[in-house]
Amino acid sequence: MGKFHSKSIKLNIFNLQISIPVNKLLFGLIIVMFAFGLYLVLVVTRVDAEQQMAQKIFYFHVPSAWSMFLAYFLVLIAGIQYLRTRAEKWDRFGLASAEVGTLFCVLVLITGPIWATPIWGTPWSWEPRLTTTLILFLIYIGYFMLRQYGGDRKQIARLSAIIGIIAFIDVPFIYFSINLWAERDQVHPQSDMGGQPTDVLGTFLFMLLTFTILLSYMIRYRMHVLELDTKLTELEHGI
């Protein structure tokens, strides 16, 4: 796996030298956390009186949305940093964040309707947050198409950095206007997390942490693959 697993933790147990790569450790941790999270969601947390089992998707839906916004925020940071420094690593960081962010965006768009079908009686409603997510998804489709047709590498990096910045500036406008527009569709659960019982709040925070670690791992891994890809292209073209 090359550089991705090169950083490792060295342990000395009973004079036995053990070296565990950090990323493998992180990957193992994510699997364990997800298994434990599933146990918390399905077994430990209470079943909602009104929504029954459908409510359980909330523990995946909201962390996915959080991961998406965090990833798109990282695209903004990467864009600004790329335009300032012109270091290719920021372009890779931006692209990796955009890709992983869009993956979570798709998860939000899938889990939302799964929940909405039994609760609202329809898979799709023009509810503000779901609509904002859909519009973000469309913006990032454009972002990836731009990268596809962008020409030389530096130009792609520069233009997509700009789109990443514009997209994030647009988010408050999109959310605010759709929120006002769809006032009659304000059926999204507006619960105050602070007032939730411990099992619900604890599980929710645990899933949020799990998704955040997963997000960081996926971005790092994707950056590594993108770097290898760049090197391969350079070798192929004899640069």
Added chain:
Amino acid sequence: MLRVLIKKDLLLEFRSKEIVVSMAAFGISVIVLYALGFNASSEEFLKFSPGLLWMMFLFISVLGLHRSFSIEKEFDAFGLLLSAPVSRSDIFLSKWISSFLFLLMSQIIVLPIFFLFLNVSIPKEWLLWILVFLIADLGITALGSLVSGIAMRVRMSEVILPILLFPLVTPLLISVVKCTHGLFNGLLFEEWKIWFQIMVTFVLVFGVTGYLIFDYVSEE
């Protein structure tokens, strides 16, 4: 220098007339399609006309925005423009203003036809109506010029421009449709003031963003 750049765009258009004429012709075709496709009464049209009107304007603005930048690709005019001692932000401002003027000109041609063909009555508060038009046009062309400047640099720019622009411009579209709805139905300004404020903020934010960021867009 900004005046020279705007004059160049306007002069090119006055000689060729290709942007405004194609925008207006496209707009009229869309109106005819609306009328034939919906086959609705004027009351029914009144309900949907704000949305239909601004969707049409969005379509025709894409046509104009694309042309106003693609014209620079011919004979590498953009490369020469960049090598001239001109501020890149001024290039953005000139494109913004000229696209705004082209959109306005085509709207002056298309709008009466819209009212005539779809049997929608003209709003009474026409001063406010003009103001809504100007702000919305400034918003569409501010973001449009920025995105068109980006799309122009890549292959398939005519496809990339609407794909990027439409989702980004949704807040403005929603706002202007709400304002137009208020005007068409004779609602008080207070009732749709918030939408007007969103539009003004949108114009300011994307005008400033375009002005600041266009330097990076136009790098060679």
